[in-house]
Amino acid sequence: MKKIIPNFYIFIKRFGLWLLLSFVLVNGNDKNPLQHSHNLIRQNKIDSAIIFINQQISSTESQVDKAFFYVELGNAYKLKQAYNKSLEAYQTSLQILKGKQFPQEEFYVYTHLAEFYRYRRLFSKAEEYLKLCEKIKKEEKIKDVYLMKFYSRKAALFSEYKNNEDSAIVYSKKSLTLSQKLKDRESELVSLMEIANIYEGKKNHKEAIRQLHKIIVLAKQNSNIQVQCDAMVNLSRNLNRVENYKESIKVSLFGFDIAEKNKLNYNQLLFADNLQMVYGKIGDYQNAHKYLLIRLNLTEDYYHKLYDNKVLEYEEKFKAAEKQKIIDENKKLIALKEEEIKRQNLIKYFILFGLTAIIIFSMILLNYIKIIRKQNKKLSIVSEQNEFLVSETHHRINNNLQLITILIGNELKKNPNSDDISDKRIIAKIESLGILHRQLYQNEDKKSLNLNEFLQEVKKNLDFLFSENKIEVDFDIQRLTIPANSAMYIGLLVTELCVNSLKHAFQNQEIKEIKLKIHTDDGKMYFEYSNNGNAGNKITKLNLIEKLCRQLRIQYSIDTENGFKFNYEMTL
Incomplete structure (x- = not known):
């Protein structure tokens, strides 16, 4: 009889705690202190939230209530980018719950720790905490209110860290189903955002745009400024993908204003970056x-x-x-x-x-x-x-x-006397170097990059010149990774060859073609560039091309019998 009473007490306490958290997260009663703190964070009133939460931690007698307030405190400090204080709050919450037979609540804290490390892009650490959740999940039947966030964070990790879009969308839909079942609008927004990101990853930009418009409306109705701004950043990026620059500028200007008013510095940075890039394109x-x-x-x-x-x-x-x-x-x-x-x-x-x-x-x-x-x-x-x-x-x-x-x-x-082609040649070379450094910045490996992606960006940078001169361009480039130094010289070489063809190769021609093919075989890379210009025998001395080839340590050949052909091979 002595063993039955404590177990029954623990069951009642855990069940009551689950009902409290479910009520807070689902019904959204602002009179509840925990929900009030959650709403302050959602409305981006971070300083007010921190003051209120600390008051509740000092005044509450329940250790479990304190644990949940510490989770909210960690969320607030995370958005404030005070990462040390945020981590300390999460760990304090975990220490309160450890050893008190609250595995489901520990599960809940682990999901927040996983999100904390994912937010800071420390993906391997985030994965460790999700594995702890999996371990508890095997031993306990986890309540929907906790599973909802767990599935959402699993989806985010599959999408951002493991590039497994199929698994990401499966977990996103699981989270979305639970959030709709529990009528949790905030979690529904997070799940919809993950699904929109997956559509973007699959290059289905129209569907991503449709989802993001829906998210922005729901976020505005729910007064969730952070999610609204995040969705507008993603919407601007997808509008750029479909070349709807006018709408992208409109969304970014509106989003920049909201981010500035609410002191969302990182979102301001993203909107400013997009506006600078789109204004440059037009x-x-x-x-x-x-x-x-x-x-x-x-x-x-x-x-x-x-x-x-x-x-x-x-x-x-x-x-x-x-x-x-x-x-x-x-x-x-x-x-x-x-x-x-x-x-x-x-x-x-x-x-x-x-x-x-x-x-x-x-x-x-x-x-x-x-x-x-x-x-x-x-x-x-x-x-x-x-x-x-x-x-x-x-x-x-x-x-x-x-x-x-x-x-x-x-x-x-x-300068009214400048040569338009020569001017654009200078700018194209500088922008080729800019593309190189942008890709190196975005790449985890700073010493090498994907040659196909790099040269396609170089081609995209020159598309306006090709379009102006009605030239058909075909780049057939095998996917391979090469050192950054070699990529830089190859990028400059391709830029110089294209601009040289544009300036000298075509004279009174209706059909103008430029082709570039790069493929590998038996440890060697083969570079084949050609145009169908009729001025092949009148080519000026290729001084810069000669210097670039010396830097690459290659021997090249030129054939001007039928148009212009430039070839070389190099050992990888």
């Missing part, structure tokens, strides 16, 4: 320059804040390491003293002395292993810092190249 360089300057200022602020958070994180790790070092040294000193006492007491016994020596040797070896592990951890921290700095360098170079392109374009427009 030739409105004045507005492109305006939003480029805005974006540069926002980028500077964002990365300063991100870097400061990194510094704080490294300081905490260093302090912890120093503390552990002192503890280990004390342990070592105590151990040495103990061994000395043993040697004094057992000095007459040769065999025991030998065993003591072996123990001392083992301790020294273990100490060296600990030292090596600590050094490895420090090297890992330095490596992370270097990766961050390399990524930042590529990003800044890309920004500077874009600014140079706009400034040169504006200056060339002022």
